[in-house]
Amino acid sequence: MLTPLDLTTYEARLKECVLATKEHRKQKFIPFNSVERVQMPASYFRKLDKAIGDDGLNLRWPSISFNSRTSTGIIQWMPSPDLRSEVAGQIEVVGSQRVGAALAGAYDGTKKEPDVLFKYGGQDDDVLYTAVVEIGVTETYKELIDDVKLWIEGNKDMRTVILIKVEENPPYSSPARKLEDNEVKDLGFPDYRCLRTTMVSLKDPNNSFGPLQINNLVWVGEMGVFLEIWKRDPVNGEAKQQGTRSGLLRLTLLRFLGAGPDRRSFGSPGRTRKFDYDLSALEILKENEIASWRRESSL
Structure with missing residues (x-):
């Protein structure tokens, strides 16, 4: 807001x-x-x-x-408690920096750090910014579109913006934040040092896409990812979506509930302790899982 x-x-x-x-x-x-x-x-x-x-x-x-x-x-x-930092960390960043001088017109004076920025040297050693990837989790779709317009309409050399939106349904909101300490205690919620992924269960055992719950409190909703490609309209110079939105995948949360050496507790050592979930162990689905989901979606 x-x-x-x-x-x-x-x-x-x-x-x-x-x-x-x-x-x-x-x-x-x-x-x-x-x-x-x-x-x-x-x-x-x-x-x-x-x-x-x-x-x-x-x-x-x-x-x-x-x-x-x-x-x-x-x-x-x-970084968002969701996937933003993890997704960005899995992409090889050719160039990422706060950009100011490259933006002009209505965006003159703007400073913006993209998630991924592709650039190359043009004539006379000029640096040309040609493509950007914007990954949104906490950002709304409208805010991502504002970023798309910023890059394409504010930089004459920008060719393409790839918009990747990670959605969670329902959106994440720590259920424990509304509870007093005694209420959390009455729920029998374990101490953070004792949290294990084996304590997490699917709200609906027949739906492997989630949501996930601990002690009947929903912590992680269904997760999905979609992608859009935007380019500059050759006539009016405005940002224009190319083709239709691509629903990349849904994340099967069931496969991340098994105990493992790298997924034994929620939270990261050395950080402020609070009842937030940590999805850093999530991985992108294997090719056969993606293919299976696409087949189901087309039926």
Whole structure:
């Protein structure tokens, strides 16, 4: 949800964002909301960008970007608890960086870090940005389309944007967040140090696609992935979808419930402990599983 700021509250909000970022990097503070969007003028974003910085550590998180067309600053505190970081990590990144000078027109002044950016050197050592992959989990479809337009309509050299959207149904929301400590205790919920994947079960034993539950609380909904390809319209220069949306796959959650040395507990050692699930062990379905699902979908 966008948070509009007026001039009288901006300075206080700016200090709050800077402080939260510094504390986040000290691992003292991790917000529940992994993405925050704030409407602000470009001049304010430049102040925020400069104030936050990265202390020369070249840290990716928190990541901040700015869309000058919509005057929206975006702070992403951490990777999504879903698949975003895992999917991005499995793709060989040819180039990924925050881009500013390459964007022009209505997007002049925009700063945006793509998930995957393909580039090559043109004439006179000019760097041309030709293709981008945007992977969305916490982002809505509309927000991804805004990114598509930013890349294609804001950069004359950009040829293609591949949009990949990971959807969860129902969308993830920690069920324990609404419970008091005594209520969680009454449920007999195990201590985080004792959590094992063997404690996780399918809500419907006959539906291997999920949702997953622990102690009758739903933690992971059905997961699916679709892909769209967007290019520049040669007539008006606007972003235009090519062909139809491709439903890539559904993730069979059943196969990730078995005990294994790399999937014994939820959460990562050394990180803030909370009742969030960790899907880092998920893998893309094997070819025969994809083929089987496609056959079922075509019937």
